[in-house]
Amino acid sequence: MASQLISSHRENAEVYTGDAICKQKSKELLERMHLPRGLLPLDEIVEVGYNESSGFVWLKQKKSKTHFFPGISRSVWYDTEVTAFVEDRRMKRLTGVKSKELLIWITICDISIQDPNSGKITFGTAAGLSRAFPVSAFEEEQTT
Numbered sequence: 001m002a003s004q005l006i007s008s009h010r011e012n013a014e015v016y017t018g019d020a021i022c023k024q025k026s027k028e029l030l031e032r033m034h035l036p037r038g039l040l041p042l043d044e045i046v047e048v049g050y051n052e053s054s055g056f057v058w059l060k061q062k063k064s065k066t067h068f069f070p071g072i073s074r075s076v077w078y079d080t081e082v083t084a085f086v087e088d089r090r091m092k093r094l095t096g097v098k099s100k101e102l103l104i105w106i107t108i109c110d111i112s113i114q115d116p117n118s119g120k121i122t123f124g125t126a127a128g129l130s131r132a133f134p135v136s137a138f139e140e141e142q143t144t
Helices: 002-009 019-032
Strands: 014-017 045-051 056-061 065-069 074-087 090-101 104-107 110-112 120-124 130-134
Touching: 002 045, 002 056, 014 019, 019 045, 019 056
Parallel strands: none
Antiparallel strands: 014 045, 045 056, 056 074, 065 074, 074 090, 090 104, 090 110, 110 120, 120 130
16 A cells, blocks of 8 residues: 555655665655654665655665664564655654554554654554653664
8 A cells, every 4th residue: 555655656756765875865854854863763775755745755674673762662663664744843644653552563643743842752643542752762873
């Protein structure tokens, strides 16, 4: 399904291939949307695309990945294709991202920073449930 959505938004999109440039472009896009650069810690990214007119973005990686965010003690799973419509401080209609809550994986469909002064980022589900965490927990991890 995600592949069909991607193909419908490919026209007039900026498309990049190769892990290094894709990581750079995905972080630049997060920064431009005023979202934390560590929000999408993907590995072996093969393609990133962004259609500025519709706000549609997609990221493809070789294999799915589970990442543990120590700042919130949560694991987040990223599928081989992650898609969203982005706007300032928000990713909506998100696909390919799940968060582990207790023993079950919850699909995340909306990420937003409603009040930049609060220092909080909110993750929402299709059922309308949401949870806020410190934005700092999703800043890019520094490698030493």
